[in-house]
Amino acid sequence: MVRExxxxxxxxxxxxxxxxxxxxxxxxxxxxxxxxxxxxxxxSDLHVRDGEWQRPGPIVMGHxxxxxxxxxxxxxxxGVIGRAVALSWYAPCLRCRECQRGRQWVCxxxxxxxxxxxxxxxxxxxxxxxxxxxYLSIGTMASAQVVPATAVVPMTDGVPPEVAALIGCGVSxxxxxxxxxxxxxxxxxxxxxxxxxxxxxxxxxxxxxxxxRIVVVDTNRAKLDLAGTLGATHSVQADPANPVATIxxxxxxxxxGGPDFVFEAIxxxxxxxxxxxxxxxxxxxxxxxxxxxxxxxxFEGFPFVDGARRIIGSNYGSAVAALDFPxxxxxxxxxxxxxxRLIDRRLPLAExxxxxxxxxxxxxxxxxxxxxxASAG
Ligand code: APR
Ligand code: ZN
Numbered sequence: 001m002v003r004e005x006x007x008x009x010x011x012x013x014x015x016x017x018x019x020x021x022x023x024x025x026x027x028x029x030x031x032x033x034x035x036x037x038x039x040x041x042x043x044s045d046l047h048v049r050d051g052e053w054q055r056p057g058p059i060v061m062g063h064x065x066x067x068x069x070x071x072x073x074x075x076x077x078x079g080v081i082g083r084a085v086a087l088s089w090y091a092p093c094l095r096c097r098e099c100q101r102g103r104q105w106v107c108x109x110x111x112x113x114x115x116x117x118x119x120x121x122x123x124x125x126x127x128x129x130x131x132x133x134x135y136l137s138i139g140t141m142a143s144a145q146v147v148p149a150t151a152v153v154p155m156t157d158g159v160p161p162e163v164a165a166l167i168g169c170g171v172s173x174x175x176x177x178x179x180x181x182x183x184x185x186x187x188x189x190x191x192x193x194x195x196x197x198x199x200x201x202x203x204x205x206x207x208x209x210x211x212x213r214i215v216v217v218d219t220n221r222a223k224l225d226l227a228g229t230l231g232a233t234h235s236v237q238a239d240p241a242n243p244v245a246t247i248x249x250x251x252x253x254x255x256x257g258g259p260d261f262v263f264e265a266i267x268x269x270x271x272x273x274x275x276x277x278x279x280x281x282x283x284x285x286x287x288x289x290x291x292x293x294x295x296x297x298x299f300e301g302f303p304f305v306d307g308a309r310r311i312i313g314s315n316y317g318s319a320v321a322a323l324d325f326p327x328x329x330x331x332x333x334x335x336x337x338x339x340x341r342l343i344d345r346r347l348p349l350a351e352x353x354x355x356x357x358x359x360x361x362x363x364x365x366x367x368x369x370x371x372x373x374a375s376a377g
Contacts, residue, residue, distance in 0.1 A: 001026055007060045007124075007142035008352050009132060014051025016353050017061055017141070022132055025123040027073040027146045034085060034147055037161035039140040040064035041355045041367040042169050043196055043267070044290065048135070049356050052292035059115055059133040060124060061352070062369075063089035065140025066155065066164035076149060084155045086164040086329075088321035089136040091151035093118075105316045111148050112136040118148055140165070141349060143371055153321050156329040162346070162368045163339045166197065167328045169316075170366060171339055174201025175328060176317015177263055177288045178209055184261050186210030191250050191259040193238075193275055195223035196359075197366040198288060199265035200230060200342050207231035208336060215253040217246060220362055230341065243274050250278045258283060265289045272297045281307035288314050342366040 005024045008017040027033045039062045047053040048061065065087045069080050092099050093109030111118045115133040123146035124132040124139070133139070138147045155164045174197070178184050190211040192202045195218040206214045207230065215234040216227040224235040234253035238246045251258045258280035264272050267289030275285040276299045291297075303309075317324075331337035345367040347355055358364040 003144070005143045005145070006349060007139065008062065008349055009058050009060055010049065012057035013048050013053060013055045017049065019350055020126070022060070022142075023125045023127065024144055024146060025125070027071055027123070028117070028119070029073045029075045030118055030149050031073040031123070031146050032069055032076065032149050032152050033071040033144065034067035034087070034152065035070045035144045036065055036067040036140055036142055036371050037084075038066045038165040038371065039369045040165045040168075040170060040197065041352065041359060041364070041369065043198070043359060044169070045135070046356050046359050047290070047292065050360070054293065055135070056115065056133060059135050060139030060142050060145070061135050062139055062141030063136045064165050064169035065138060066161045066168060067144075069152070070144065073149070080154070084159070084161070084164065085152050086155050086168045086325050087138045087140060087147060088151045088153060088319070088325070089138055089169060090316055090319070090321075091137055091148040094150060102320065103318075104320050105318050115139075117146070141352060141369060153325040156326055156333065158333055159329045160340070162343055162370065163332055164329070165368060166339050166342060166366060167325050167332075170197030170342070171201045171328055171337070172319040172321070172324060173288060173314075173317045174198045174265065175205035175208070175337065176319050176324060177286055177314040178202055178205030180318035180324075181312060181314035182261055182284060182286045184209040184211060187212050188260040189213040189215070189254045189256065191215040191217065191254060191262045191278065192227075192232075193217040193262065193264050193271050194266035194289060195220070195227050196265065196364070197342055199263070200227060200365060202263045202265055202288065203227050203230045203232050204337050208331070213254060213259075215250055215259060217250060223365065226341070226365060230338065240270065243270060247274055247278045256280070260284070261286060263288055267291045269295050269297045273299065276309075276311060279307070279309045281309065284310040284312060286312050286314050343368055346370050
């Protein structure tokens with residue numbers, strides 16, 4: 001059965017999204033049909049919207065979503081129909097060497113790279129029959145979507161759709177960068193540069209890790225204040241025109257020469273360079289934010305080696321979605337991961353481009369598209 005859905009489509013990277021009615025086909029073996037309940041507006045979508053990341057098109061946007069299972073492809077257990085789920089934007093193939101090592105965040109066989117199903121085709125089409133892709137195979141800015149079964153993680157009862165959606169990207173990326181990729185020891189001093197949904201999740205992760213000092217850095221005062229309510233102990237208001245002052249501010253707030261770990265959660269060469277420059281000997285910079293394609297960063301070689309400093313890239317917070325999403329959900333229910341406090345706006349799909357404007361201006365914490373009937377899930 002082919003059904004009509006509403007979706008935010010961009011023709012190609014760099015142009016505004018248009019809300020279109022598309023045709024969605026049934027799930028095939030290894031696929032699941034999900035009615036969407038919530039989809040977060042993440043900076044990675046904005047990279048595509050603004051043409052900083054090239055992607056094929058036309059493509060349905062969105063990769064931070066939650067929904068309810070409506071149908072399953074042949075061979076999957078229909079008993080899961082009606083389950084609330086969160087979606088992983090990096091559907092693991094479960095067959096490549098990295099998946100077998102348990103490192104799904106560097107899976108090399110994921111359908112997500114092609115923005116299609118595992119067989120390379122898409123279940124989405126325009127009325128004229130022309131195919132439409134789904135961003136990272138899940139294209140969550142849509143009222144419903146067919147997704148790879150390995151992208152679907154059942155959600156713990158009692159977790160609201162907006163929270164489940166954020167667990168699908170920003171929370172896993174930020175919390176996991178601290179707890180999994182960097183494995184920050186209790187008592188460490190941590191600095192976090194950039195307080196969007198990802199950086200604020202790093203703050204929550206640092207609290208759970210038992211960090212002694214948590215220094216937060218942003219240009220926006222309101223973001224610094226919000227981070228303070230989540231457990232940040234010191235704040236530095238950054239002036240992009242004066243990076244040296246920012247570096248000195250971080251060192252002073254961290255004490256003891258500087259922080260043990262610095263998390264960069266923006267993806268700008270200038271702030272990545274600050275994260276590296278501020279490291280005292282033995283300390284680690286964890287790069288979480290993703291730059292526009294083709295950008296390079298600079299640092300001086302000698303002190304880096306002489307001081308035994310480290311730089312680590314963190315993709316998706318080293319998430320193994322099937323294991324980590326339920327863990328983060330449980331911490332939310334226990335009040336240890338107050339994900340709901342990151343949400344500063346709920347909007348209908350039609351206002352997506354306005355939400356991108358706010359995100360581009362650095363004004364938003366996390367904005368969430370909610371779909372009609374979401375609470376019924
Ligand atoms: N110095 C300090 N803070 C800055 C600066 C700067 N020069 N420029 C921007 N910021 C702050 C903004 O004020 C904002 O609070 O960085 C934050 C970025 O947040 P978002 O745009 O909401 O980004 P988010 O969705 O959290 O994603 C961050 O992680 O997954 C990647 O692709 C994603 O690269 C992006 C990054
Ligand atoms: Zn994201």
